[in-house]
Amino acid sequence: MAETGRMGLPAQGHAPAEELRVSCTRRAAGPTAPTALLAEAWEQFYLDVTRATAAARALAASGDTLEPWGWWHLAFARVRGSEPSAAAPALARAERGFAAAGDTRGLQLVQETEAIRLRREGRSSEALALQESVERGADGTRTAIDLFIAHNSRAITYRELGRVDDALRQFHAAHDAAEASGNPGARITALANLGGCHLDLYNLDDAREMSERAFAAARSAPSPSNLIVIATNLIVLHYAHGEPRRAREMAEFLVRHPEELPPNGLERGRTAIALGHLATGEIEQAIAWLERGTKGPMGDLEGVTFWTWLRTRCALAEGDAAGARALAEATLAERARKGLGDGPFDLMQLHRALADACERLGDAPAALACMRRAQELYEQLVGRSARARHVALQIGFDLARAQRERDLAVDSRRAAEADRQRLADLNAALERQIAENDKLHQQLVEQALRDPLTGLHNRRFLFEAAPGMIERARRQEEPLTVALLDLDHFKLLNDTYGHQAGDTVLKRFAALLTQTVRRSDVVCRHGGEEFVMLMSGLDGADTHAVLERMLEEFQRASGEFAGRRRLPSCSFSAGIAIFPTHGATLEQLLSRADRALYRA
Structure with a gap:
């Protein structure tokens, strides 16, 4: 896995930034001076590993005093490739040469590279210990590009150890160092990694802005190894953002421009390409990409869970609910057994797909358990997003x-x-x-405190606001009504017309609630298709009148279209409880309203 990539599968909101411009100098054929070879290796080491390796080999064989730098660049290219252990001989040659020359900067970079090798071999704790030792012994010889390598490597180590906040700080520091260095490959990699980190943290807006800038720069440079990573990140970002056509367009870009990708680039990005097809309902094409070459996940840009939730969705689309369930459950069991590190976004999507499979098979308890787990993961992602923006x-x-x-x-x-x-x-x-x-x-x-789909306040806000409203009603000796509303036949609507139609109904109903209530009232999405209204100063008769008007308006407005099929007439059921008659706390009032809703 390279030093940039999709994280877990993920800065403060930026004003439009100046375009990141990079250049790539083509070298003339023929013998090249050692200083020019070293300059070529530095320029290409994060842009084009093939050209960087060629320059490093020539420099290592030059017999010049710069020879240790050739060995170091050769080791650095190998440690970031598919076989990090192959870097050891070249790294040892570089260390001996730097030691003989008394080059402390070179020796520090040797240690940084050894830490990368340890991490790539799954020894992240040892890698971090070595990196901290390097940091304590660092002197003033480090350049901006050295600092970029250090910060970028520490960020990935922290991420793999689950220290998300430390990783984010280091990615920002790496970005600053890359900008200071002026190195084109470092600048693209730093921006791509920062965008990938925000994707991992579900901070989708900043992740997309950074990734789109990195994408343009990687094409301009060009930087094939960065381009495939950034493009696959953008496919996931557009899908998570609810932009299926843009996800499909990015997948189509990869297919149409293999010449801009590294060797086997399409194979490395096949799962993301499949997601682009799945996003627009192209099931056969999605399956073809998922099973291209081999049945199952492969490649350094793929996670097992990422591949599986796509394949599970395809099975559901083909009507094979039993096969979808078996695949999802087997993957979750294998993931638990091996301790695989897929991120919460992929796990959330897999649990949602498994819930749908269980529903279709009539296993309601299992479906409910999966949906609850998916909701927990969603709330975890929202928390990560808030923490990231709190940059x-x-x-x-x-x-x-x-x-x-x-x-x-x-x-x-x-x-x-x-x-x-x-x-x-x-x-x-x-x-x-x-x-x-x-x-x-x-x-x-x-x-x-907001539900991202409907824009209404969420359950957390409800439990924060309700005690104050109850206390105010007690002091003023006036009633406070709690109304629990549930959309009728919502599961049938989702199954028949799809979740997009269900989301449309939820948003339309939320807008109706917002238009109906007074500024002093509170309306929240309680979960799924349930909503809660807190209305002060209304008795039972007043509340019934309000709900009747809402029901009439909701049914009258339900004639919109979802694609080419007309949505059915929509309705809702409601249960109400009034303070203080039916309870003195929100929990008591919600329980009483829930019982009334059940009888409705």
Whole structure:
């Protein structure tokens, strides 16, 4: 697996950034000076491993004082390839040469490369210990490109050890170092890795923005090894974003442009290509790609769970619910036995597919258990997303930089008018950053309390807001109505017309609730097709009147189309409970309303 890739299968929101421009200098044929060979190796080491390796071999065989750098570049290319253990001989040659020359920078890079080898062999804890030792002994000889290698490698080690926050900090540091270095391959890799990290954290907006910039840069460079990784990430991103056509278009790009990919690029990206077809309902094409060459997952861009949930969905589309269930359950069992590290997004999708298979087979308890697990994974992803956007890491870094620049301005020419003006400008920038940070914090709070599909508040908000409303009703001695609403025959609608039609009905119903309630009322999505309304000052008769009007409006508005098929007439059932008659806490009121709903 290369040093960039789909993570777990995943920065603060950026303003439109200047296009990342890179160039690739073609070398003339014939003998090349050692200094030119080293420059070629550095330029290509994250762009084109074939050209980098060729330059490294020529340099290692040159007999020049730069020969150890040829061995190191050769080892670095091998350690990032499919056989990291093959790097050991070249790495040993590089270490001997650097030691003989007293080259401390080269010796530090040898240790960094050895740490990568340990991690690639599954010894991540040993790799981290070596990296921390290198960091403690680092001197001032490291360049910006050395820092990129160090930060990028530490980020991947932290990610594999489950230290997500540390990984994100290191990926940001790697990005800053790559930008400072000006190395085109490092800049593309850093941006691709940062986008992949945000995809892994389900921070889809920032992941897409970074990945699209990296994609354009990788095509321009060109950088085949980066391009295949970024393109497969974008297919997953578009699918997760609810953009099936864009996922399909990116899959089509890979198929139509194999010349821009590394050797066996299509085989490495076949599962993502299958996802592009599945997203637009092209089941036969999806199956063909999933089973291309061999039946089962393969390649360094694939996870077992990623492949399986796609194959399970295809089996369901073909009407083979029993086969879909058997495949999904076998994969989950094997995953547990081997401790495979697929991420929560793939697991969520697999549990959803397994739930659908169990439903079709009439095993309602198993379907419910799978849906609950899928919901837990979704909530985990939402939490990851909030933490990623709380890159306040990024904002914190910008704030610290503005602070340093302001302090330098204060200390340098305090008396000069130009410095006073600069200080004022820096203070203004600092205040803007603080305001942006405050805005982000409010966005994160709101994001944690909203249902992403309907835009309504979620169950967490309900349990935070209800105690205050109950206490206010108690003080003012007025009723507080809790209404629990459930869409009728929603499972049948999903089974008949598909989840997209179900989502349309949920969003339409949520909009009706929002238009109906007063500003002082609270309406939440309680889970699945259930909704809760808290309405102060209304008795039972008033509440019944409100619900009757809502039912009439909901049925009147249900004649929209889903594709070419008309949706059935929609209705809902409701159960109500009134404080204090039916209970003194939200839990008691919800329980009473649920019983009333059951009888409805």
